[in-house]
Amino acid sequence: MTTELQNLAVTQYGLALHTTTPELGLAINNFAGDSRSQVWNLGRDLSSLVHQYLIEFIQPQTWSDIAFLAVARGPGGFTGTRIGVVLARTLGQQLEIPVFAVSTLAAVAWSEISKGEKVDAIAIQMAAQRGQVFGAIYQHSLDNLGLTALLPDTVFTPDAWQETLANWQTPYQLIEAKSALAATVTSILDLAYLDWQQSKRPHWSEALPYYGQHPVEV
Secondary structure, eight states: OOOHHHHHHHHHHHEEEEOOOOOOOOEEESSOOOOOOOEEEOOHHHHHHHHHHHHHHHSSOGGGGGEEEEOOSSOOOOHHHHHHHHHHHHHHHHHHHHHHEEEEHHHHHHHHHHHHOOOSOOEEEOOGGGGGGEEEEEEOOSSSSSEEEEEEEEEOHHHHHHHHHHHOOOOOOEEEEOOGGGGGGHHHHHHHHHHHHOOOOHHHOGGOOOOOSOOOOO
């Protein structure tokens, strides 16, 4: 382990936010035995309370203890997703630390893979607006350092998604992401940390929300 990673493990933390649903999910970890996470169902109060909950949550750590941020970039609700990404970008800019924007669907896949059961690939589907479906297929990367997107997050009609699955050439496990998504904030943080270990340091400006078409400026 490099000196930089040793220092992160001992003195610095990763902090993750998940706001793509009416729930707020927060997680903090120094990857050396000190970790905690929590979920609150804030509903319409998410936008007005997220800062207060975040400030209280990180204690006894301070902002100077945070080495990097991770945030769920979507897909998910428009307002909630935007709140989380904007907050992460703002903190990243002020603290001058990297911000990892992680797919909501990838986090669900990682949560399943982290259970330890051997799976070939994870197909994730989630309801989208106007009767459409968000779909993606992920598998554990060959180097065991995260996920490989076999099919990146995409918006489908239900028929097109079913056709895609029917024509998929390799085995997969299908999961529907529909509840308790904020609890995958720990997976958001885990995936970001795996990238951190590979010396990836994304600038805060690279963190963009995914609403279902293309990443857009915030």
